[in-house]
Amino acid sequence: MTEILRLDELDRRFGGLHVTRKVSLALRPGDRLALIGPNGAGKTTLVNQISGVLPPSSGRIFLDGSDVTAQSQAERVRRGLARTFQITTLAPHLPVQRQVELALFERERLGNSIWRSIDAFTGVADEALALLGTLGLAHRADVATGSLAYGEQRLVELALALALRPRVLLLDEPMAGVPKADGPVLLAALDRLPADLALLIIEHDMELVFRMATRIAVLVQGELIADGPPDAIRNDPRVRAAYLGH
């Protein structure tokens, strides 16, 4: 199977700080890769480079075979890349339904339509509500996203990424700060992700990692020190030394 995402010696410095050290990584459709590592290892920085928020100092990024290193975030999204954010970036005053509809309008390239009212797009509204329904949020559709509980906001983040029907999905600590009660819904949603979706998930929650990851990559101080199936990682001495002592 061909790789859908490939990182070639991705490198990034901030002045004297070397935050990403020649990271090479490849994802195939259907992969469930968990990226773990101590705090400050540079995991979010790496995701920011993949999604296009941050340009790398050197190295290249390939999406489905095409070099996207110089392309904008919007262009990468159009090629099938989606991500969630560790800190919630939802529009606080928009109702949840509208926030999801935004994602759908972008996906359908309707964002430049200036004449028809959004209420006229009933198909979009229906799909938004259905998506929210699968995440258990349908009853909150008319609430402003800023008023949602934190766990619900993380679910909306996931809904937005899913609405884009991506082929590669980057999840930045989806469980962070989520109360125990809301955990199962999020986990169930992650289980139901399409089988051919390539997933890269940054997580500290080891239960989640070992439950759903088919591969684990370990990032320490910007360097990828291990990349393989969960059992191999669990027993890797370097990883034990560097990290698995949580």
Added chain:
Amino acid sequence: MTLLLNILVDGVAYGMVLFVMAVGLSITLGLMKFVNLSHGAFAMAGGYGVAVLVGSHGWNFWAALLVALIATGVFGAALEALILRHLYRRPELQQVLFTIGLTFFLVATANAIFGPQVRSIPLPASLSGSVDLGFRTLPTQRVFVLLAGVAAAALLTWIIARTRFGIWIRASVDHADAASGLGIPIRLVQCLSFGAGAALAGLGGVLGAELMPLEPYYPLKYLVLMLVVVAVGGMGSIPGSLCTALVLGTVDTASKYLVSEWGSLLFFVAMGLLLAWRPRGILTR
């Protein structure tokens, strides 16, 4: 050659006036992140203070200057402590609106007290003549402005770099939330800085009275100038304000001498270019 020197002297003098007027606003913006569009009123207050004390009551110029600056400083500090500090947490647009309203109010007050006509500041004999530097003579007033500006810049730099108060200011600008946790009396720092900025603006009003005549609309007329110095210089940066004021002051003066029919065109083009090149401040990357 004489023309070039004239431009330089007048330009630097004008720049010094701009610097002294605007530096308080820069510090306030950098320190409290508070957009105070009524800052020009302090310049006006200082100018009017001296004009009235000397012109109508026959005071000695230097005594009047001292009293006017202290009064302006106290006025500023009082305004900050009683009213403005309650708005620090409000969104920028509200701060803009409130301080515009305050400016209108102060303009109307100035008119009610001083009348609508333009006022000039009678200079004392010691400042009215010329100074012979050997290769040319300069009006004493210009020399005074230059020296005052340099002194102000030096004093501010010394305070910021060498005194405890200066450390407090720097800490508060860089880490506003942490500062009070570190035991810095943040309210005092804010209030005193505001008052000092107001007093300096007052000095600017006096120094610049020739170029920027005193009248009730003063704060509105010169608001944009002060904002420009702060924006291009970088909020909270004293060296940035000085550099900007000197550069733009010289550009504007040169423009008035050489291509007066273009008005302020070059000034704003220069400002736009500098701001686009260094959005965070002329001396910041």
Added chain:
Amino acid sequence: MTTTSPAAAATEITPPRARAMPPPWRLPLATIAAAFVASLLWPDQLGLVGRIATTALLVLSLDLLVGYAGIATLGQAALFGVGAYGAGLFAQQVHGDPLLGLLVAAAAGACLAAASGAFLLRFEGFTLLMLTIAFAQILLSLASTFRGLTGGDDGLSDFTITPILGLWEFDLEGRVGAIYAVTVLAAGLYLSRRVANSPFGLSIRGIHESRARMAALGTPVRKRLIGIYALSGMLAGVSGAITAQINGIVGLDSLGFPLSAEALVMLVLGGAGNLSGSVIGASVFTLLHHTAASIDPYHWLFVIGIALMAVVLFPPAAMAQKVWARVRGTRNTTP
């Protein structure tokens, strides 16, 4: 329809939907009605009605930027002035038809906005604010310099406007002018409401509240902002054109900083972000100005200064909410 799970079917709960967008004809009709009533109550103040309508159009253009897109600007006068001078010069050099003049001004405003926006919108916050000021001041200086074209300090005045559609000539009482201005305002409100209700409008609100999110959804953020900037410029230019055509003169103050500042003040007074605020703000401000200034120009500054400070310290929206909550509290409401 979507399939319902057994649980939902059992309880028959329909999921709550987000509130529908307001219909686009409501605000224009309300405005026309208000103008009509005003002209009946004060038949000798039609000139004032016309002025309020033109000003409201300018403030509306600003609302699209400040209220919807979250772009704070103090340079809107640049777009207004370009429309005003554009319409005046068109009448002088080409043809005096006012409707054609509107088209020219609309195009001029939109093009200038798009061109300047492509540069200006690379910046944000205070830097952007200052650059908009600089841009407007540069245009002002240019207009002043090329006084052969613009009339300089004396203004541009030797142009004649032919009757609208060949039928209605601008009269001294201001009746034709008022109807003209109110009609164009209503059209502008209709257009703005349609755009605000559209997917484009929704994406602009999304950009306002969370640029990072929108970029991550694949939105071409800069392009959208330039788009709304162009629309805003078009409306501001049209507002300038109407002013020029009704007054028969265009002065340098059309490009001045006080005009930009006043428009912003009016917008915030009336409430930004919901389009109707532009009409309310323009009306309140202009009426206050008209009343207070006729007593004494400095009086006006006292009044507006205190009004502004009061509006910030005791915001009408918050006050209204408190009153509303009090009223609600006396009944039994389910949470």
